[in-house]
Amino acid sequence: MNGEGMGKKKEIGSDFGSGYGSDIELDSNGIASENPYRSILKMLEKPEGGEFGNYYSLRALNDSRIDKLPYSIRILLESAIRNCDEFQVKSKDVEKILDWENTSPKQVEIPLKPARVLLQVYTG
Helix, strand or coil: CCCCCCCCCEEECCCCCCCCCCCEEECCCCCEEECCCHHHEEEEECCCCCEEEEEECCHHHCCHHHHHCCHHHHHHHHHHHHCCCCCCCCHHHHHHHHCHHHHCCCCCCCCCCCCCCCCCCCCC
């Protein structure tokens, strides 16, 4: 072994080519872990044909708790599902977010891996 890539995480099988929505990742030991929510990965089609890309459909989970979640918590849920690799983000983390009504009074830790950050600018 030449030590190349040791300690680094490489993504393979990316749906957008930029790492967004990738379903298989290699950890630093080269062990692949598949996203356990791959079954709810849907394609977003263009009206004229082709596709925009893929997304994880929360509705495809068929869980009534999703409708009760505030919009901001749904964004956290989608991020956790998209990044679920059973290493940094685990299925139990997704379940904590889904069960937000019961876990919100407690202090539970959830992973946050934002894809984008929007800031409001107040410079006239």
